Amino acid sequence: MKLKLHIWRQKGPKAQGKMVTYEVPDASEHMSFLEMLDVLNERLIEKGEDPVAFDHDCREGICGMCGFVINGLPHGPKQATTTCQLHMRSFKDGDEITLEPWRAGSFPIVKDLAVDRGAFDRVIAAGGFVSVNTGAAQDGNAIPISKTIADLAMDAAACIGCGACVAACPNAAAMLFVAAKVSHLNLLPQGKPEKYARARNMVAQMDKEGFGNCTNARECEAACPKTIGVEFIARMNRDFLTGSLFDRPEGTGGGGA
Amino acid sequence: MGCSTGCWVWSLLNSSIGKKTVMAITGLALFGFVVAHLVGNLQVFIPDDGKSINAYGHLLKSKPALIWTARLTLLALLFAHVITAIRLSLENNAARPVGYQVKNWREASYASRTMMISGPLIFLYVVYHLLHFTVGVVHPKFDHEDVYRNVILGFQSTPAALVYIAAMLMLATHLRHGLWSLCQTLGINHPKYTPALKAGSTVVAAAIAVGYISIPVSVMIGILK
Structure with a gap:
């Protein structure tokens, strides 16, 4: 499936952030959301660009490390599901997806989608x-x-x-x-x-x-x-x-x- | 905690839950007024050409100590409700300095998200309402002795009636979230009765609006004249 991602990019806690658009032309519906981002990041690294920072750890929905706001919903559209347990089958070919960090003054942004x-x-x-x-x-x-x-x-x-x-x-x-x-x-x-x-x-x-x-x-x-x-x-x-x-x-x- | 009496009261009132409790208790008291005022107003429907509601008006006015105690109490409640709402909102805005570009809502009702719109609009309406029916300066032909006539003449003006109806719908929206919300804030939430409280808030809010709105509508369609 072909996706267009709008991702909040911010170099550091004090830096000015902005939305940047990326294309993922070949995501599989079997990928988890984070695996899809892993693929995007590997390509960014190959091109010599800065990969998108996001928090993650167990990737089985029990540690609480992952999470960002997907299309205005924390952890995305599926209820009772962490971001790592969300799979691309929850999206359609051609979807545009907006990714933003948790927004709260008490959670300062470390980088991109990762907050403290x-x-x-x-x-x-x-x-x-x-x-x-x-x-x-x-x-x-x-x-x-x-x-x-x-x-x-x-x-x-x-x-x-x-x-x-x-x-x-x-x-x-x-x-x-x-x-x-x-x-x-x-x-x-x-x-x-x-x-x-x-x-x-x-x-x-x-x-x-x-x-x-x-x-x-x-x-x-x-x-x-x-x-x-x-x-x-x-x-x-x-x-x-x-x-x-x-x-x-x-x-x-x-x-x- | 080495905290004197004044100090623990102060820290309670300045805590997030303490301020929410002030909202809940003052909100409940003001709701009590909304109900009592409605019961009083509905006397316009007693078919005695306004004798009952006029007698009720005179009764209230004949006890200045009583009515002024009530007025000042209501004013104090309103003041606490409004000031606390402003404080809470300022803190809430500060808690999210950068907002979302895309935000979707799953459960938050329209009523819950617009409390700081419905609230100030109701406040503005109350000011107008007092000038209309209590002081009488924006009333076409105000008579301090004839409550019934004031209501009929007041609502024969279509704009005044429509503003009243809009304000009562706003009040119903505010109450729909407010009534359930105040129970939750005071810690009243239990699987045994929460479904009834939620449904009850909507039913009561709708009943209040229907009760109040029945008055200008009856004047407009000529049932009351």
């Missing part, structure tokens, strides 16, 4: 962990967890941190990512002791990173390759508000004499 998602790492560092004592591992089933809660926590934990939610959001908000990370720990007994501090600290870091504010447009859940829903955002809002209003600061004892 360090902001997500800093949100995780603010509370996306469970404090445990080291020592012998606890007996596997010592803490009972209901199937419903275990499943719900697993649904949230499916987040691979790709950033498609931010890219899709009309406001470049990171609520779905943060909600998934807050919820998967807050739902489980191991995460409960730090539940409110976690919600507050991760939201505070999210705000500090300069992500936008959620307007409940639900574009994030439609773009999420792991189909994580906005119900987790409501859950995080509950934890954040309850924590802000009722969590006891340290040093305020339980009353009595």
Whole structure:
């Protein structure tokens, strides 16, 4: 199949970027989207031109490394699919395809389609962990967890941190990512002791990173390759508000004499 | 966190979710007014040549302390709603300094994407509406004592009636997203009742619009005269 690609080219974080058009005359429908770009890049290298930079790693849809906006949709037209798992059979011969990086001030462009998602790492560092004592591992089933809660926590934990939610959001908000990370720990007994501090600290870091504010447009859940829903955002809002209003600061004892 | 009382309230109100909560609570309160105002207005349909709605108007005006408390409360709510909306929007614009050349929407409704258009337009309409039916300076023949006559004469002007109808459709659009959205912001989302909340927001928004619009339409087609 013959394709015309309009790709955002930007030499570095501070450089001025622009759309550049490339032709791929012989893409196969069996190629993955990234393989099609690999072919384009090999030809660019042969011609002595700079290849198109894009992030990728596992190429099996589980690592969260890949992703750019394809024709205005993060990860492209197929739902519940990362860019690496998108295949050229989802396109037609003669298609024009526009490729742009995730657009958010909090995700500065490294080069071309690759963005720096360090902001997500800093949100995780603010509370996306469970404090445990080291020592012998606890007996596997010592803490009972209901199937419903275990499943719900697993649904949230499916987040691979790709950033498609931010890219899709009309406001470049990171609520779905943060909600998934807050919820998967807050739902489980191991995460409960730090539940409110976690919600507050991760939201505070999210705000500090300069992500936008959620307007409940639900574009994030439609773009999420792991189909994580906005119900987790409501859950995080509950934890954040309850924590802000009722969590006891340290040093305020339980009353009595 | 070594945070005094004032400090935690301040950080809550300045957090993204805190500001959204202000939008949700003030929005809900203003919606309460929209419903109460509609119930009051629908008294024009009581067939007693306007006696009921005029009596209602006099009742409100005879309790200045009460009506001014209500007016100032509404003004404060509106102020908080508008200021917070402006703050949130400025931050949202700053969060994406470079936009997309191609952007497609999958789930975001028209209503959700136009809240910052429907909102300001409703605000402008409210200003006009107050000058029309409360102060009376843009009304052709305003009579402070005769609410019923003011409504009939006001809506016999087709442009005024059409502006009113357009504003109520705008309000319905705003409420359609706003009602569901405020529940979500306050953390009310659960498979048990979310489908009902979403459908309910659309039904309630449509009912509000139909209720309000029934008044100018009835005047225009001569049911009310």
